Amino acid sequence: MEVPLLFRCPISMELMKDPVTISTGVTYERKNIAKWLHTYKKNTCPATMQLLESFDLTPNHTLKRLMLSWQGQTAPSSSSLGRIDDNEVVLLLRTIESTPFKVRYLKKLRLLIEEEDETGDKFMKFGGIEVLGHIIFQVLMANSDFATFCACEEALGVLYHLPLLDAASTQLLLQPECIKSMAIMLQTGSAEARLHAVTILKRMVKMDCTRGQVISDPDMDIFKSLLELLSDEIFTRASSCALDVLVETLVASRKNRLKAIEGGAVCVLIELLPDANRSKCEKMLFLLKLLCECAEGRSAFADHGLAISVVVKKILCTSELGTKLGVKILWLVSSFLPTERVLEDMLMFGAVKKLLGLLHMHGRSSTKDKALKIIRLHGNSWRQYPCFPGELKDYLISMQDS
Secondary structure, three states: OOOOHHHEOOOOOOEOOOEEEOOOOOEEEHHHHHHHHHHOOOOEOOOOOOEOOOOOOEEOHHHHHHHHHHHHOOOOOOOOOOOOOHHHHHHHHHHHHHOOOHHHHHHHHHHHHHHOHHHHHHHHHOOHHHHHHHHHHHHHOOOOOHHHHHHHHHHHHHHHHOOOOOHHHHHHHOOHHHHHHHHHHHHHOOHHHHHHHHHHHHHHHOOHHHOOOOOOOOOOOHHHHHHHHHOOOOOHHHHHHHHHHHHHHHHHOHHHHHHHHHOOHHHHHHHHHHHOOHHHHHHHHHHHHHHHOOHHHHHHHHHOOOHHHHHHHHOOOOOHHHHHHHHHHHHHHHHHOOOHHHHHHHHHOOHHHHHHHHHOOOOOOHHHHHHHHHHHHHHHHHHOOOOOOHHHHHHHHHHHHO
């Protein structure tokens, strides 16, 4: 059974167990809002971004009773809207287009689609994507108001619950105006709207017909929006989707990589890497590798005081893929931007020791070859440092002589 939106925490989008209300009137799961306020030191409401007058958490007993009552129901819901025929779908679409009260009818449409997949197919068949696209575009208008913003959020909610989009529908949603609207939702929308927007983007970039097209306008703020969402440590579902979108779009074109670098991607990835789990770590290292293939990316990496330290710690400590990507990043930076600071950091933060350790591993691999190239390229420089271990000096000398 679908969990009613009222019973979901706006932060995690999961069923609440201990609902509490904050000063803005919004209710959250206690542990999630406590983490937001006290662990991450935030002073705003996650859903509305309003400044909080106080940090008091008031138990919402009424909502808790409603949730317990809902959970205790075992019979099918008596409020089921049932199936609707083609004529009713067309009428609903026309109503959504013409009425000033779009939110009400979009909510109804969303409930119908959630209950019956066939309704979503009919909706798409009769041009529903075009109707939603027009609503989403309206948020860019200079005279757009709060009702328009709410309608855009609801339209994204309908799109989120639709079956897999076809190529024609996806191309419509790829229009620059629609992508700009999604960027606005990623920045200022509710937690649910941000999840819907980034999930829709993820579905689009995974389609072969869109590869490289989703982020094509150099003036868009979409990269900054994705990076901001990626940094949201409390909203993990949306953060994971943002990471997947970044992987697909940066693979697609060099222009996207340059735009991501300009938006601060290198700095964000470096700061998130230390606490990333294995899967996220591998994806973040892959993104850093892509960015360091550009001169601008290598420069941003070299300028960050903790970049080499963070990457070195992941070598031989995460996975074989993580080690491979970490060594590739060090090879790119040390080969094409071997500044004195880069070489010093590699020595001081243990990169040289780990690279030499890789050479002792059995078998041959591209990672081992990269490590050997780095050692041969900079071994003489590292030997000159007084802090360089004596036993490693002898080993480097033997390597240089061989």
